Amino acid sequence: MTGTTARPGPTASVLVVGAGPTGLLLAGDLAAAGVPVTLVEKRPHRISNLSRAFALHARSLEQLDARGLADELEAVGRPLERLDLFGRLGIDLAALPSRFAHVLILPQYEVEEALERRAVKAGVDFRHETEVTGLTQDETGVTVQARGPDGRPTTFRAAYAVGTDGMHSAVREAVGLPFPGRSVIRSVVLADVRLAEPPETVLTANAVGDAFAFLAPFGDGYHRVIGWRRDRDLPDHEPATLAEVREITRRALGRDFGMHDARWLSRFHSDERQAPAYRVGRVLLAGDAAHVHSPAGGQGMNTGLQDAANLGWKLAQVLTGHAPDALLDTYQAERHPVGRSVLRSSGGILRLAMAHRPGARAARGALITALGRIRPVRRRVAGQITGIGYRYAAPRGAHPLVGARVPDLALAGGGRLYEALRGGRFVLVAPYAHDVGDRTGRLTAERWASERRTALLVRPDGYAAWAADTADSTEIEAALATHVG
Template identity: 65%
Template sequence: MNGTAGTDTDVIVVGAGPTGLLLAGDLASAGLSVTVVERRPHGISNLTRAFGVHARTLELLDARDLADELVKTGTRLTRLRLFRRLTLDLSRLRSRFPFLLITPQYEVERLLERRAVAAGVDFRYGAELRALHQDADTVTAEVGAADGTGTTLRARYLVGADGHRSAVRRALGLPFPGRSVIRSIVLADVRLAEAPDELIAAAGSGDTFAFVAPFGDGWYRVMGWDRHRQVDDGEPVDLDEVREIARRTLGSDLGMHDARWLSRFHSEERQVPAYRTGRVFLAGDAAHVHSPAGGQGLNTGLQDAANLSWKLTSVLRGEASDPEDLLDSYHRERHPVGATVLRSSGTLVRLAMARGPLQRTVRALGAGFINAVRPAAARAMGQITGIGIAYGAGHGAHRLMGRRAPDLELTEGRLYELLRRGEFVLVAPQGAAPQGPHTPVPGRVLRASWANRDRQDTLLVRPDGYIAWATD
């Protein structure tokens, strides 16, 4: 499908990381024309820090028929232990995926890219955004190749999913306020002579912290930090440095050997003030960056994409009753989530770095409270895993509106299987023929019935798995 009159494509997505790939695949699966611009040549690995996929993200991948395949690539972690004191029992999550999946980011990208290619996305690898302009109807992107040649693409909308150094954000002239949180974090992918006592080993001494997690194929991801070795990101990392941090923090280097990747980076907390500027949107690390604590970065970006994709689809199909308000709702819903992730991940990393007696006492008391008080533990798990994320429904709204819909059992199958069609799902009692509420996208509603005959309520579930409307 070609772009609408006067354009080359419906949507330009800048960036072929997980956020851009999920968004592009959604749009193309809905019959829209999508062009992805990626500065890396095709086949060049996108080496990154991400390795954990949380429950809510797995649910969204399930709604795209990708979750079960991804789960086979990694290791399931059902207990998340922090600071040697705080334990979160993920098996308590009311989800089809009550665990943290440890798998490298390239496995996520592999599945999302395959889906996008099958849906007909046009990939432009080795191409970099040089400038963009927009008017009332279109966005024009000037794209350059490594050999100095260039081209111009015109689209109805453009999405910047091009990481924390986003060319799209710079072209818009948007600030990226925030600060550096922690410097000189080292990463290594290694083999171990001895496995840690726990599936994930994590500890901090105040002067150091270390983290070891398995990929499930004999390789382990190690992360470490030493307060007394604060150097620039470009300073080389050798395996001896990683071993020393592990010995000082965990009591053993676990016989690390055969490092296939070593890297050093710093962590920042930043968030762009506006996720939408006219016909241009920002998602993922282009919109927000934060510490790796809690493993929420990859997950937050994928959830951005799932929120935005159905809204763009509805507007481009001409189905939205109020297109501008629907597109504005992307910022209204996702910006607060990004801000919350910045706060929570920042709190975790500061607690991990706690040095003085008072700071350590506060950390111990907080961990003890969460361990002892089940609602506090549930709230912490909901935040970290994404299961607890909800969008404000406004004054007088039903208590379920804006909340995540669990994987409901319906006569037609599981809810998240039905969501694979990219439409609203109206769930009603068996035998009822309800007239659903006015939806933002009239006509894109599947009707389904509760498998449980005793249920008499009605729910309208959005394409991204959140409840749009409900009755008691």
């Protein structure tokens, strides 16, 4: 892919716009699969510590494990086996059916640094200080107009373009997609502070009806504070003060932990929005460009990472000629409902946390009671927040496993499924050895460590593409021809 003032010809490449976690994971996946990819970012090249995300949930950790990154992040983050949402409502994560039965508390920039190193190693072409100004598409590709670091116009040509450029996405606006929704909470303050008396817990959060506060460590001696007060409704441009942050924290948490030496203070508002379509022809959206949620439950960055994991292998299959363009329609079909569900769950948590009317408080009490007494309710809530409870729709008559997240299976020889997925390939797990023929670059064949007789084809994103409880070589070969090419 090249930047030029003339329109280049067709190319089997992808332009990714936006170098946050979603864009970095997607670009790295594409480059690792041999697809030429350029990553355009309007910001200068630096990893910012001003991000709001502080949590990696189990499903995101599984996806990062499939890319060989989870262990290094686990080494710098702090695991939390219980997620306290507000007051007495806590989600026990220790029983999650995952290798990562916790939420990992670490700043977003740690995730970005790991993903960027991987993308650079895979050969992604980075273009920083390059801002998208327009976009057109035709039957063979997408032409993107941009302004480079020197302010001069430049043009990129790609087979597909993906907007991972956040809530104010230039890509989404260029294709004319609306972003319906509304602001759900205003005048949220952010601060990076030192604490004279750090809390004993890794993550500290509480809501009291008219205020809430959240504290999480950076690991460098500073803590990020996020706070809100019902009677303090100011526009985003109004400066936040350390005194204001202290007061909100005292209201919500009972004390301010001796906050001092704020290195950064800001104010923002939280929206709930979702694009009606994640695909318009050869242009696709992922992450905050496609959906934004309240920060409750820490699901924003995680949902974007899982968007990228879903989309990357599909683009690679299409661009390498192993699947038709129609495969990309399944990205919308699978991820749009998940985005809608996250809007509802995170919004529900936020509204219950902010509850001050009797009816809303009664609803919060009922949920707390249900979580304490009814195991299926606990399991469902934990599955939604951590991402491991989502599954994709399967064709009528398909095996029950099809569309489900596949856990980290033990394989013959001592290996694990998510280690086998690190090549970005499909993984066939069968009770006996199967010849993959000329699919060695796209398929890995493994055997169960147990005596299980099911034949299972796992997609590169860790979901079941096909399964059969009894299948001979002919049936397996037919399934591989359909899904792997």
